[in-house]
Every structure is written in C-alpha cells, then in structure tokens.
Amino acid sequence: MSQLHESTTTDRSASGSRDLRLSGLTKEYAAFTAVKSLDLVVPQGSFFALLGPSGCGKTTTLRMVAGLETPTSGTIHLGDTEITYAKPYKRPVNTVFQNYALFPHLNISKNVAFGLERRGVKNVGQQVADMLELVELTSQAHKKPAQMSGGQQQRVALARALINQPEVLLLDEPLGALDLKLRRGMQLELKRIQTEVGLTFVHVTHDQEEAMTMADTIAVMNQGVIEQMGAPNDLYENPTTTFVANFLGQSNLIEAEIQGREGGQVKVRVQGAVASIPAERAHSESGKGWLGIRPEKVLIAEAGQPIDAPGDVITGGFITDVSFVGVSTQYMVKMPWGQELMVFEQNTGARRMLPVGTKVDVSWRPEYAFLLDASQDAKAGIEED
Amino acid sequence: MTSTAGIAPANPHDTAAPAPRGRKLTGYWLILPAALWLGVFFVIPFYSLVSSSLFDPNGSVLTGYDMTWHFANYFDAINDYKAQLWRSIWYAGIATLACLVIGYVLAYAIAFKAGRWKNLMLVLVIAPFFTSFLLRTLSWKLILADDGWVVGFAQTIHLTNLLNFIGLTGTDDRLLATPFAVIAGLTYNFLPFMVLPLYASLEKIDVRLIEASSDLYASPIRGFFKVTFPLSLPGVVAGTLLTFIPAAGDYINATLLGNTNTKMVGNVIQSLFTTQGDYAAAGALSVTLMAIIVGLVLVYVRTSGTEDLV
Numbered sequence: 001m002s003q004l005h006e007s008t009t010t011d012r013s014a015s016g017s018r019d020l021r022l023s024g025l026t027k028e029y030a031a032f033t034a035v036k037s038l039d040l041v042v043p044q045g046s047f048f049a050l051l052g053p054s055g056c057g058k059t060t061t062l063r064m065v066a067g068l069e070t071p072t073s074g075t076i077h078l079g080d081t082e083i084t085y086a087k088p089y090k091r092p093v094n095t096v097f098q099n100y101a102l103f104p105h106l107n108i109s110k111n112v113a114f115g116l117e118r119r120g121v122k123n124v125g126q127q128v129a130d131m132l133e134l135v136e137l138t139s140q141a142h143k144k145p146a147q148m149s150g151g152q153q154q155r156v157a158l159a160r161a162l163i164n165q166p167e168v169l170l171l172d173e174p175l176g177a178l179d180l181k182l183r184r185g186m187q188l189e190l191k192r193i194q195t196e197v198g199l200t201f202v203h204v205t206h207d208q209e210e211a212m213t214m215a216d217t218i219a220v221m222n223q224g225v226i227e228q229m230g231a232p233n234d235l236y237e238n239p240t241t242t243f244v245a246n247f248l249g250q251s252n253l254i255e256a257e258i259q260g261r262e263g264g265q266v267k268v269r270v271q272g273a274v275a276s277i278p279a280e281r282a283h284s285e286s287g288k289g290w291l292g293i294r295p296e297k298v299l300i301a302e303a304g305q306p307i308d309a310p311g312d313v314i315t316g317g318f319i320t321d322v323s324f325v326g327v328s329t330q331y332m333v334k335m336p337w338g339q340e341l342m343v344f345e346q347n348t349g350a351r352r353m354l355p356v357g358t359k360v361d362v363s364w365r366p367e368y369a370f371l372l373d374a375s376q377d378a379k380a381g382i383e384e385d
Numbered sequence: 386m387t388s389t390a391g392i393a394p395a396n397p398h399d400t401a402a403p404a405p406r407g408r409k410l411t412g413y414w415l416i417l418p419a420a421l422w423l424g425v426f427f428v429i430p431f432y433s434l435v436s437s438s439l440f441d442p443n444g445s446v447l448t449g450y451d452m453t454w455h456f457a458n459y460f461d462a463i464n465d466y467k468a469q470l471w472r473s474i475w476y477a478g479i480a481t482l483a484c485l486v487i488g489y490v491l492a493y494a495i496a497f498k499a500g501r502w503k504n505l506m507l508v509l510v511i512a513p514f515f516t517s518f519l520l521r522t523l524s525w526k527l528i529l530a531d532d533g534w535v536v537g538f539a540q541t542i543h544l545t546n547l548l549n550f551i552g553l554t555g556t557d558d559r560l561l562a563t564p565f566a567v568i569a570g571l572t573y574n575f576l577p578f579m580v581l582p583l584y585a586s587l588e589k590i591d592v593r594l595i596e597a598s599s600d601l602y603a604s605p606i607r608g609f610f611k612v613t614f615p616l617s618l619p620g621v622v623a624g625t626l627l628t629f630i631p632a633a634g635d636y637i638n639a640t641l642l643g644n645t646n647t648k649m650v651g652n653v654i655q656s657l658f659t660t661q662g663d664y665a666a667a668g669a670l671s672v673t674l675m676a677i678i679v680g681l682v683l684v685y686v687r688t689s690g691t692e693d694l695v
Contacts, residue, residue, distance in 0.1 A: 068596050088599045089608075101597040105615045115601035118611075160601070 018044045018079040020065065020168050020200060025074035027060050034060040036224040037074065042168070042202055042217075044079075047194050049203045049215035053247070053381075057224040058204045059098075062170050065202065066095045078167055089118070094161035095170040099177055100153045102145035108132070108156050109141040115164040131163045134193065151182045158190070162197060171203040175210060187213045208248045212236070220244050222381070236294075240283045242372050245292050247381035252298065252341045256291040256371070258284065266371060271337045275312040281370040288374035295342035297368040300331060303359040308350075311365040317341070319358045329353055333360060438668030446662045458669040466653050466670060473650040474677065476564065476639075477632035480571035481579075484628045485621065487572070488579035492620070495580075496587035510580050518574065522641050525570055529561040529642070536560050562644040570638035578627040586620025587613070622689050630678055650674055 020042040027035040035057040042048045050058040063069040065076060067088030076084045083091050094115065103111050109128050116124045132138045135155035145153055154174060161169055174190070175183045191214045194201050205211050211218050212232040219229040220243070228235060228244045236248055245251040256268035256275070266282040268275050270291055277291065301307040303315065320340060321332035324347075331343040331354065341362060347353075354360065436452050442461070444450035463470070495506045513521055528535055539545045540558055548554040553565040560566055590613060598608035614621075636651030650670060657667035 066600055068600070087604075088596075089602045089604055093600075095597070095600045097593055097597055097600075099593070101591065101593040103594060103597070103612060105612075114598070114603075114611075118598075118602040118607060164601070 018167050018200075020044075020202070021075075021077040022061070022065070023075050023077070025061065025064060025076065026072045027057070027064060027069060028072045033224055035064070035071075038224075038226065040219060040226065040229075042200060044167075044200055045198050046216045047191065047201045047203065047214055049205060049211035049218045050221055051205055051208060051211040051218050051248070052221035053206055056221040058206075058221050059172060061221075062095075062172055062202065062204045065168065066093055066170055067091050068095075092167040093170060094164050094166040094168075095172060096154075096157045096161050096174045098173045100145075100157035102153055102156055102160070104145055107142050107144055108137060108148070111145065111156055112159045112163055114160060119164075127163060131159045134162070134196075135159045150178050151186065154178060154186060155189075158193070162193070162199070165197075166199065168200045168202060171201060173205055174203070175207075176205075183210070190214060212248070218248075220247060222247075237368070238281050238370055239292070240372070241380070242290060242292075242376040242378055243381035245370070245372065245381070246379070250295055250342060251292045252295060253290040253292050253372070253378045254339065254341075255374070256289050258282075258286050258289050258371070261285070265366070268371065270312075270314065271335070273312065273314050275369065276366045277369045277371045278367055281367075284371055284373040290372040290374055290376070290378055292370045292372055293364050293368060295330070296328075296344040296346075297364050298341060298343040299363045299365075300333065300343045300345060300354070300360050301363075302354065303361055305361075307361060307363045311363055311367075312369075313361055313363040315361045317360050317362055319354055319356050319360060322353065322356055324353065331360075333362060335362075434668050434671055436668075437664045438672050440665040440668070442663070442665045444665065450664060455665065458665045459673060462666045462669040463673060465666070466650065469648050469650045469653050470670075470674065470677070472647070473633050473674070474681075476568050476571060476647075476649060477629050477635075480568050480575065480632050481625050481629040483568070483572040484576050484579040485625060488576055488583055488624060489617075489621075492580050492583035492587050495584055496590075497592075507584070510577050510584075513577065519637065519641075522570055522574065522637055525566070525573065525642060526561060529566050529569075531559055531561060561642065562647075564643070564647050566642035567639050567647050567649075570642045571632045571635060574635075574638065575628040575632050578631070579624040582623035582627060583617065583620040586617045586623075590616050618689060622686060625685075626682060630682070633678060634674060 022040040025038040052058045064071050113124045113128045220227045222243050227241050239245040256270045259267040264279050265276040299307050316336040317333040320334045323330045328344050333341045440450045441453040545558045548565050554563040598612040634651050636655050639649045654667050657663045
C-alpha cells in the first residue's frame with residue numbers, strides 16, 4: 001500500500017495542484033433545473049461531502065464530474081485540465097456507485113481488475129491482491145458478487161474504483177444500502193482508506209451524520225444550489241441559513257426583534273427578554289430575525305433553581321414531553337408564547353430526570369446562539385418522516 | 386418423500402407427528418398436470434416414433450408393418466440421406482447466425498434506444514405471425530422472383546456474383562430456387578424467435594453496469610464485449626436454440642424456395658412418411674435428427690457456460 005501512496009504523491013507534486021473546480025455548472029432538464037450555476041473547489045487530497053435531501057442536485061453534480069451527464073453550461077476542471085466534455089472512460093475519475101453496480105458475471109478479482117485491464121495494464125495480479133488486502137477480502141477473490149453480503153460488495157466496489165488510482169474518487173451514497181451498525185464501521189473504514197491513499201474523495205450523501213463523520217469539508221445543497229460550505233464543525237456551530245440549521249442536526253429557531261449592534265454583540269429582544277449574539281454569528285443585522293440555538297446547548301432547571309453556567313435566561317416554560325435515550329434525555333419545553341423548544345441534556349447524574357409538567361427556566365450561553373434572516377422558512381430542511 | 390422435502394415444517398411438532406396422508410400426496414397432485422401433458426404430447430408420440438423406426442423395412446401400407454427391432458434402419462437411413470442431414474445442419478447453422486446478427490441489433494435497439502416506441506416495435510416483431518407461415522414463405526417467391534427488383538438490385542451491386550462465389554447461388558444470376566433463398570427464408574421465418582429472448586435478456590441489464598464499465602475506462606465497444614454481451618448470453622443461448630432447432634427440421638422453406646439440390650432432412654422425412662409410406666426409414670431419420678440436435682444443444686449449453694448466469 002505504501003508503494004501506491006508514494007507513486008500518487010510524486011505524480012501530483014510534479015504536475016502542480018490538481019484541485020477539482022466546478023465553475024458555473026448548470027444542468028437543466030426539460031421540466032426543471034437540477035443544478036443551478038454551481039461554483040465549487042474541492043482541494044486535492046481532501047474528503048469532500050455533498051450533503052442534501054433527495055432531489056437537491058447532488059447526484060447530478062456527481063454524475064457530471066464522472067462524465068455520465070453532460071452539463072447544460074459551466075465547466076469542470078481538474079487542475080489546469082478541462083474535463084467538462086471528456087468521455088467518462090477518458091477521465092482520471094472513478095465512481096463507487098449507489099448499489100455498487102458490480103459486474104455479476106465476473107468474480108471479485110476480475111471485477112477489481114476491470115479498470116486496469118481496460119487501460120492495457122499487464123500483470124495486474126499483484127495490484128489486485130494488494131487492493132483486496134486493503135479492503136480485507138483476500139479470501140473472497142474467486143466468489144461472484146451475488147455470493148457476498150452488502151458490506152462486502154461495498155468494499156469490492158471501493159476496491160474496483162481505488163485500484164485505478166483516480167485523481168478523484170466519487171462516492172454516490174456508498175453506504176445507503178447497509179444497515180446502521182455496518183454503516184458506522186464502514187464510515188471509519190472509508191476515512192482510514194482515504195487518509196492512507198491520499199486521494200480526493202467526493203462523497204454524496206443525504207445522511208448528515210455520515211457527512212460529518214467523514215468529510216473535511218461539507219457543502220450543503222438544496223434545490224440545485226449550495227446553501228453553505230465549510231468544515232463540519234463550523235457548519236454545525238454557525239449555520240447561515242435555516243435550511244442548514246435544520247438539515248444538519250436540529251435547531252430551535254425563536255422569533256426575535258433585532259435591536260442593534262453593541263461592540264462585538266448583536267442585541268435582540270426575544271419574547272420580552274434580551275439576548276445577545278456574537279456579531280460573527282449574526283447573519284442578519286436589522287428588523288426581525290430567527291434566534292437559533294442547538295437543543296444540546298439549551299440548559300434547563302426547575303423554575304427558580306440556579307442554572308449551571310447560565311447566559312440569557314428565559315422563564316415560564318413547562319415540560320410537555322420527556323424521552324429518555326440512554327446517554328441523554330430529550331425534553332420538549334412549552335414556552336409562554338406557545339412555541340415548544342427542544343432541550344437535550346446529558347445524563348451526567350447531577351440531577352434527577354424532570355417529569356412532564358415541571359415548570360422550568362431555560363438558558364443558553366450567548367456564544368452558542370446564532371441569528372438568521374427572518375425571511376427564511378423556519379421549517380426549511382426539517383426531514384419529514 | 387421427495388414431494389414433501391421442499392416444504393419446511395414451520396412447527397417442530399410437524400416432524401414428530403406423522404404427516405397427514407393428504408399432505409404427503411400434495412406434491413404428486415401438483416406435478417400431475419405437467420406429467421399428463423408430457424405423457425400425452427411427448428412420451429406417447431415419441432414411443433410411437435421410436436417403435437416405427439424399428440419396423441421391418443419390408444412392410445408397406447398394403448401388407449402392414451411389423452416391429453422387429455430392426456436397428457439396421459438407422460444405418461440405412463443415415464447412409465442414404467447423409468447429404469440432406471448435413472445440409473440441414475449447415476443451412477440451419479447459417480440461418481441461426483444470420484438471425485443472431487440481425488436479431489441482436491434489433492433487440493438492442495428496442496431495449497436501449499427505442500424509448501416510447503418500445504412496445505410498438507415489439508408488436509411489429511411478432512406482427513408477421515398474424516399471417517400464415519406458408520403464405521409468408523410463398524410471398525418470398527414473389528419477392529425473389531427472377532424479374533423482380535430484388536434480383537435486379539442484387540445483380541447491380543454484384544451480390545449475385547458474390548453469392549455464386551461462396552456457393553450459395555448458381556451461375557445464372559438467380560436468387561429463387563437456390564440455397565441462398567432457402568437460408569434467407571429460414572432466417573426470415575425464425576427471426577422473431579431470436580429477437581424476443583434476446584430482447585428479454587438485454588432489457589434486464591442494469592444500465593448502471595454499462596455506466597460502470599465506461600467509468601472504468603471501457604470505451605463503448607469494449608464495454609459492449611466485456612459487459613453487455615456476456616450479460617445477454619442467456620438470451621443468445623435461448624434465441625439460437627429456438628431458431629436452430631425448428632430451422633434444422635424445417636421443410637417448407639426448402640420446398641417453396643429451393644430446388645432439388647437444396648432438399649433438407651425435413652423434406653426427406655415428409656416424403657418418406659406421406660408419399661412413400663416408408664415409416665421405418667422416416668422414423669429412423671427423425672430419431673437421428675433428434676439425437677443430433679440434442680447432442681449439439683448439450684455441447685453448446687455446456688461450452689457457453691450460461692448455467693450460472695440465469
């Protein structure tokens with residue numbers, strides 16, 4: 001494996017940066033626009049996730065990079081080479097397909113050798129063996145795909161793409177068909193392999209947890225455009241749109257009246273109380289806004305009791321629902337203005353679980369709050385199921 | 386016992402208690418219709434055919450026939466008619482190959498390129514069946530007639546010379562009453578039997594596999610030979626069998642479109658049975674043809690290795 005790693009890195013440094021750049025990429029179908037003027041740079045060697053609900057254009061984007069769809073307009077560059085209209089079989093790009101698309105008539109080692117053989121590489125045996133070792137399938141080399149489990153097929157699909165040492169590896173919902181436990185294991189495995197081989201991975205998924213676990217950078221897509229892009233941590237802590245706030249994790253969005261900026265803080269009135277938000281987390285400067293706070297950042301205590309590490313306090317709530325999920329307890333708290341806030345509390349054992357009907361005060365540390373434009377739909381990005 | 390082996394007892398107590406009588410017989414009842422069908426339409430006629438192939442060859446319609454285990458009928462029949470036997474295999478083989486090439490292109494177009502015309506094209510493929518086999522073959526007599534435009538065109542592009550060169554026509558620039566006409570008729574008549582199974586197996590192919598092959602550096606042509614064609618093999622095998630078997634036994638095309646030197650084994654059998662009354666030779670020839678076809682099919686299916694693809 002180390003040999004593979006070295007050869008790819010030397011190739012790269014010789015030819016300069018090989019970032020994947022999409023500029024003004026658009027795909028229109030007869031009835032709708034799947035991707036609207038997308039601009040995106042995927043740095044060489046990074047693990048990049050395109051995250052969004054189904055129909056947001058992420059798979060179309062991936063297929064355009066693979067060459068399986070032709071863009072209506074815009075360009076795709078790999079380093080200085082334009083590949084917008086290059087045939088799929090002439091691009092240094094390989095794909096791990098959703099549902100794997102393994103060749104049913106070929107055994108595992110033939111499947112893995114397919115790409116190398118088509119490029120006329122001789123004596124592929126050793127490379128195939130190395131690759132099967134990387135994905136821990138050495139003993140299955142002579143089986144047919146139909147004889148393998150979903151997780152094994154997934155690894156064959158990965159090996160079949162990786163063995164070609166593509167400059168960009170595209171992963172189309174690669175773990176979608178696996179059950180939850182296997183998926184968690186494969187996420188770590190994929191991340192390990194990506195670090196080991198050092199290739200650029202572009203990963204398309206609708207599973208926000210999967211994207212956050214693996215990716216260095218996430219682009220959240222919605223209706224053909226990128227809503228926000230950044231490191232998982234930044235996206236989660238400081239979303240700029242209600243869609244991102246709701247799609248990536250969950251958020252409480254409370255109507256607020258913006259009062260103005262005071263130093264590094266933006267002051268807002270929230271249902272009679274005053275709260276402050278750090279200026280760099282305020283994405284609206286005047287008028288109305290949505291004050292956002294993540295459920296696990298909301299602190300809760302019985303009415304009148306001191307709250308540990310308090311910030312802005314709002315009183316007068318009562319608990320309408322309690323669910324115990326082991327590591328934490330999830331409360332629904334009905335506030336005086338009728339809205340229900342979600343509150344997640346770690347079960348540290350510091351206090352007993354509060355029963356339904358308890359009158360409570362809630363609080364949060366101002367540095368965790370964020371402020372969004374009130375013109376956006378507060379329910380955007382909430383998954384319905 | 387084999388009849389109940391397939392039914393796994395849901396309840397462990399079922400195995401302890403003896404199975405009720407009715408249930409034990411269920412399997413036999415279920416295979417009864419198929420067994421009856423095979424008995425009436427295959428075993429009895431086959432028995433009658435084999436026994437007539439062993440008749441005393443001296444029998445006639447007037448004196449009657451005796452079943453005398455006269456195995457020499459086989460040697461005589463093969464000896465007398467080996468030219469026609471060989472010609473049948475040869476003509477049917479060429480017609481099958483022509484059907485495969487034409488049918489594959491057609492089936493591929495219907496499966497992958499026809500879009501919303503798919504169903505209409507499938508109807509057109511089977512549309513010739515709405516007219517009788519005999520009529521369709523007869524109409525080829527008109528199409529290939531000596532003063533028809535087909536012959537004229539074939540002469541203009543020197544196709545007749547080419548066909549003459551490879552021995553499928555004579556030197557007289559005709560198409561009708563030549564081996565070419567017989568093979569063309571066989572190809573035409575059995576083409577739907579090739580197209581339908583080919584279409585069925587091409588249509589089943591997941592287009593993502595073709596995308597995957599092109600993602601893995603296979604050009605469209607290489608992708609076709611490495612992925613599409615291997616995956617369509619079940620259809621190729623089914624189609625070639627459905628074409629070759631009836632074509633090898635056919636006598637209508639040779640009768641209507643051929644000449645005295647293009648007689649196939651079907652013609653011989655027909656004439657032995659119906660006009661000469663030589664049931665022994667006709668039976669022996671029929672069984673021989675059947676044995677040759679079964680042998681070829683077995684070898685073919687084995688070597689094409691499609692057992693684990695289906």
